[in-house]
Amino acid sequence: MNNKINAVFEDNLKEVLIKLKLLDPINNGEIVCRVCGDVISLETIGCMFPLDDEVQFCCDKILCIQKIIELQSTIRQIAKERIKNE
Numbered sequence: 001m002n003n004k005i006n007a008v009f010e011d012n013l014k015e016v017l018i019k020l021k022l023l024d025p026i027n028n029g030e031i032v033c034r035v036c037g038d039v040i041s042l043e044t045i046g047c048m049f050p051l052d053d054e055v056q057f058c059c060d061k062i063l064c065i066q067k068i069i070e071l072q073s074t075i076r077q078i079a080k081e082r083i084k085n086e
């Protein structure tokens with residue numbers, strides 16, 4: 001990821017977190033990584049994704065992000081199968 005994209009990502013991220021009312025919980029150390037359970041800070045957010053109608057977070061460890069990508073492709077696969085079967 002190049003620096004320009006990174007900077008935009010960080011600006012947008014804060015805005016999104018404020019909109020979702022998640023900036024305070026993150027600053028208070030109330031949000032943990034869905035995969036490893038580590039407390040997430042603004043510096044260690046690896047990704048965020050919707051699950052069970054809630055926003056879930058994953059830290060920036062490669063292993064955790066990989067797990068989430070696998071999980072997301074599984075969810076997408078299930079969704080596709082469902083659409084196919086309808």
Ligand SMILES: [Zn+2]
Pocket residue numbers: 033034035036037038058059060061064
């Ligand atoms: Zn993690």
